Amino acid sequence: MPQGLVGGAVLMLALLAPEVPPQARAQGADGPSPACFLTGGGGLEICRAGGEAEGVYFTPPPCAFARSVQLVRLASGARPGPIQVVYQGETPAGSGRGRAPCEDRRALDPGDGGSVRSGPSPEQLATTMPPTGYRLWESIHEAVRPAPRGRRGRDAAPAPTGPEGIAARNPILVAGRDWAGEEYYHLFLIATAGSEGSNRRVQVQARTYDFERFEIRSRTPDGYGTAWVPFGADAPKGRRRAANPGPTAVLDEAGKPVAGNCRGEGFDTQGLSGSISVVDQTYHYFYTDVLPEDCAEPVAKRRNALYLRTSRDLGAERVWSAPRTILSPLPSGSFVRVAKAKGMERWALSYACRRPANAPGGPVPDVCVQYTPDLALGSIAGLSLFSEPVDAQRSPAYLGLRSGGDGSGRYGRAGHFWMTDRYGNLDTPGSFSGKAGFLTWLDRLAPRADGSEASSLYGRPVYWGTWSVRLVTPK
Numbered sequence: 001m002p003q004g005l006v007g008g009a010v011l012m013l014a015l016l017a018p019e020v021p022p023q024a025r026a027q028g029a030d031g032p033s034p035a036c037f038l039t040g041g042g043g044l045e046i047c048r049a050g051g052e053a054e055g056v057y058f059t060p061p062p063c064a065f066a067r068s069v070q071l072v073r074l075a076s077g078a079r080p081g082p083i084q085v086v087y088q089g090e091t092p093a094g095s096g097r098g099r100a101p102c103e104d105r106r107a108l109d110p111g112d113g114g115s116v117r118s119g120p121s122p123e124q125l126a127t128t129m130p131p132t133g134y135r136l137w138e139s140i141h142e143a144v145r146p147a148p149r150g151r152r153g154r155d156a157a158p159a160p161t162g163p164e165g166i167a168a169r170n171p172i173l174v175a176g177r178d179w180a181g182e183e184y185y186h187l188f189l190i191a192t193a194g195s196e197g198s199n200r201r202v203q204v205q206a207r208t209y210d211f212e213r214f215e216i217r218s219r220t221p222d223g224y225g226t227a228w229v230p231f232g233a234d235a236p237k238g239r240r241r242a243a244n245p246g247p248t249a250v251l252d253e254a255g256k257p258v259a260g261n262c263r264g265e266g267f268d269t270q271g272l273s274g275s276i277s278v279v280d281q282t283y284h285y286f287y288t289d290v291l292p293e294d295c296a297e298p299v300a301k302r303r304n305a306l307y308l309r310t311s312r313d314l315g316a317e318r319v320w321s322a323p324r325t326i327l328s329p330l331p332s333g334s335f336v337r338v339a340k341a342k343g344m345e346r347w348a349l350s351y352a353c354r355r356p357a358n359a360p361g362g363p364v365p366d367v368c369v370q371y372t373p374d375l376a377l378g379s380i381a382g383l384s385l386f387s388e389p390v391d392a393q394r395s396p397a398y399l400g401l402r403s404g405g406d407g408s409g410r411y412g413r414a415g416h417f418w419m420t421d422r423y424g425n426l427d428t429p430g431s432f433s434g435k436a437g438f439l440t441w442l443d444r445l446a447p448r449a450d451g452s453e454a455s456s457l458y459g460r461p462v463y464w465g466t467w468s469v470r471l472v473t474p475k
Contacts, residue, residue, distance in 0.1 A: 037396055038472065040346060041373030045472045046397070046436075053432065054403045054465040057440055058129035059449050062459040063102040064090050066117070067415035068170050069440040069462055071126060073427050082120045083419075083429070084211055085130055086173045086187070089117040090458065092134045106455040113137075116168045116187065118211050126419070126429035126438075127464055135214055136168055136189070136206055136231055169201075170415075174276045174283065175422035176207070176314055183209045185422070186314045188285075190272050191247070201260035201271045204247040206231065207315070216247045226317050252309065252320045262295035262302065270302070275337040278423035279375060283311040285320060286338035291329060303329040306336050308377065326380050331391050338380065339418065340425040342436055347372040347380055348426055350416060350439065353395040356387065365413045366398040367439060369467055403463040404443035412444035412460075428466070436469040 036047040058066050069087040090105065091114050119132035169190040176182035184207040193202045205217040207228065215228035229247075249257035260271030274287030286308050294302040305328035309320035330336070334351065341348040353368035355361065372379035387394050405411040419438040421427045428438045441463055448459035 039369075039397060040371035040469075041379075043373060043472060044346075044371050044469050046369060046371075046399075046467060046469050052399075052466050052468065053435075054401065054463060055127055056403070056461055057127065057464040058462040060459055060461075061102050062104040062448065062450055062452070062454065063093070065107075065114075065442075065455075065458045065460065066129070066462050067442045067457075068417050069129075069415075069442075070171070070173055070417045071121070071419035071429075071438065071440070072173050073419070073421050075422075083123060083126055084118055084173070085121050085132065086116065086118045086171055087132075087417075088168055088171055088415075089115050089132075089134075091115055091137050104452075104454050105458045107457045113168045113189075113191065116171045116189065116206075120211070123430050126431070129462070133212075135208075135211070136187070136216075170273045172274070172276050172424070174278065174314070174424045177281070178422075179281060182315070184315070185209065185211070187214070188250070188276065191249075192269055193249075199265065199269050200263045201269050202249045203258040203272055205250050205314075205319070217250065218246065219248050226315075250320065251318045252322055253318050254322060255318060258309070258320055260289055261292045262290045264299070268299050270299075270304075273335060275339055275417075276424045277339040278425065279340050281312070283314060284338070285309045285311070286326070286336070288330065288334050288336050300332055302332050304332065304334040305330060306334075306338070306380070324377075326377060327383065327385070331386065331393050334385075334393070335416075336385075337417065339420060340375070340423075341371055342426040342428065344371075345375050347375060348437070349380070349383065349385075350418065350437075351385055352393070352413060352416070353386065353398055354393050355398045355400075356394050356396055359398065360400070361409055363392065363394055364409065364411050366401055366411075367413050367416050367441065368395045368397040369399060369437070370397050371469070399439075399465070399467055401441075401463075401465055403465065404446040404461065406445040406447065410445050412442065412446065412456075414442045414444055416441040432466050434468075435466040437467050439465050439467070441465075 036045050038045055060066055066087045066089055069085065072084045072086065074082055074084055115137035116135045117132040118135050119130040121130040172188045174186055176184040176186055187206045189204050189206065191202045191204045192199045206214045208214045214231045216231050218227045218229045219225065220227045249259065252258055260269060262270065264270060271289035272287050274285065277284045286306060288304050288306055290302045291305055306326045307323045308326050309323050311319050336349055336351040338347055338349050348369065348371050350367055350369050353366055354363040355366050357363050370383055372383065385395060387396065401413065417440050419427050419429065426437050428435045432438060442460060443463060444456040444460050446461050450459065
């Protein structure tokens with residue numbers, strides 16, 4: 001299991017509300033130090049000097065891993081907790097892959113999407129991985145079904161099909177329309193579908209109201225309606241299972257499957273990874289994908305873009321709008337998350353980056369954060385995420401993360417995510433209520449608990465950190 005161009009109006013907004021690029025950091029007596037930089041149109045200052053909190057969030061055993069760890073505050077209003085932790089983990093042992101409990105594992109099969117794991121965390125223990133259970137995982141005999149064609153003008157391009165099934169890559173959790181009485185939380189996942197080595201990422205969907213029982217979006221037997229099929233012990237058996245053989249790709253308003261722009265081979269499939277944020281009762285799905293014109297290029301040379309799809313109802317038959325390009329072009333391999341900022345009418349962006357060459361440690365991997373002046377989409381388009389040359393992915397907006405690494409100055413900052421409220425917008429644990437954000441990331445280079453180098457994924461630790469932001473008076 002666990003892109004389109006924005007209209008001229010948005011481009012004009014970018015011209016009317018340009019972003020002030022992050023300014024150079026303060027110089028210390030011994031050279032540059034990770035102190036503060038301006039963002040949010042010059043009205044905000046992010047400071048993440050050495051006093052910012054960091055720590056180890058999870059050190060998995062050699063048969064397990066965690067990436068894309070999202071902490072979600074489920075409560076509404078001023079009520080405390082609970083916090084639900086959701087992440088992509090390993091496929092459970094005994095699920096058809098013949099592995100013994102906690103056997104040392106490696107990620108060798110691109111068709112193995114792992115699983116979605118989740119568990120509740122007390123507020124006061126938000127910096128530690130709670131006990132979790134397997135919720136959704138790869139069902140390799142269940143195919144991602146194509147969209148229907150040819151009935152009453154409802155033609156739709158077929159989804160890629162293949163043997164991979166539900167999959168669990170890059171889970172994103174967000175509440176349903178609780179303002180309209182809906183009790184479900186929705187989980188969006190990435191499946192890999194294709195044949196003969198040519199694969200494409202496809203978005204699939206699950207829902208739950210208790211985080212114990214999940215239903216998968218499928219189709220009715222006639223192929224034209226939406227059916228929610230229980231997963232796991234409650235799943236259909238026998239003929240009922242055959243009538244609903246597995247998940248379908250999520251459709252957009254035109255009836256087309258939400259799929260990556262480019263095909264790939266093995267682990268080289270890209271696209272659809274991002275975040276969902278609810279603003280004004282509208283779901284904003286921001287994600288990165290390869291520019292369509294670069295699909296024929298080698299993977300390392302495929303430029304990316306930040307895309308946006310919106311929705312008013314995640315349970316609808318056709319969920320998302322057509323994609324709009326928000327920010328382009330971005331370097332190959334770019335990964336950006338976007339959410340409404342904590343306590344502000346602004347967008348916050350976190351993205352994979354490298355520190356400038358003259359920063360402490362040189363151009364090592366880090367996570368960068370920037371804010372927009374307001375909630376206009378054009379304000380995102382006005383951001384400059386990277387310094388020239390853009391392909392180097394360096395930025396002065398880096399957080400200066402210190403944790404992890406292999407002891408020789410090399411770091412991994414993979415699959416970063418945040419703590420959010422139930423609407424996917426930035427939040428923090430009560431113990432860090434004064435902070436602007438709470439970040440998690442996987443370090444593929446940090447030592448495993450057993451000291452071995454068997455896998456750069458299984459057994460590698462996950463870290464957490466915070467950042468601070470304050471209003472400033474523009475000069």
